[in-house]
Amino acid sequence: MTAEPLPETAAVYWRPRVDERGLRRRGRIWTLTTVAHTVPYGIASGVLLWLEPLTAPVVFALLAHAWVIPELYAKRGANVLRRRPRSDAGAERTALGLLGDLVGHEARALHARTGLVIERGALGVWLVGEAGAILVRPGGRRVHCWCVRAQDSSLPSADRIAHLLLALRSDEQGFATVANLAFSGARRRVRRRLPPALRPALDAAGAAARR
């Protein structure tokens, strides 16, 4: 990766540039937020049940909250890889040819199976989709899910990916700075919320991040 900053970072000048330390800090904040969303409900449920077993329906509602809120966040993370409507077949084929030229054999095969491109970076292993990317951190356990897209809705799907891939390769930290963080947490939480067809791509990224 080169040190030349991505020009789009000028549009988000107020954001600190994403780096290794910043990612770790944001990961911790997300973990604390998840704890804050679940533990109080758990404690309140225990206390209520202990004081009055007849409050069981309320306890059930509290526990449902404790489960649903983190799941919704994970779903938001998984949604960054959601596929968009296809444009015309000829344009898709042409765009696919260019994308195929940009990536290696393994990434090409994964894209054919899942519609996602895997890319190793300095911050971890990226899984690039049409309107977002998931960064699997070294070790493979934590992911950061980013919403980011090319500003042209007429582009075929493979070109949308190629846009993100080229920006990522030009300046990985700048790419993460421009993108909006939708979720950070355990990879398995996002995997559960992904459509089954996309899970092999996240598994491959997880395996690559462990190497």
Add this chain to the structure above:
Amino acid sequence: MARLIRMDGSGHTTLAKWSTADERAVEAAVAAFREQLDAGYYAVVTEGEGRARQVDELPVDADLVILRRPIAGG
């Protein structure tokens, strides 16, 4: 033969082809390149697997220069 391509709704469009020996073709490529940058495109040169470089002058010795739209957080 080097190529300047633009990613667009058709997949991609080849805007110019040149070889360093052909001055007229290089001039045409530089003009097309400038025009696209003025229209808001960014230019990228791939440098092997996993590497790319943003450029604001046409690298005449590159094999492939790709024009892309800006990206933004969704």
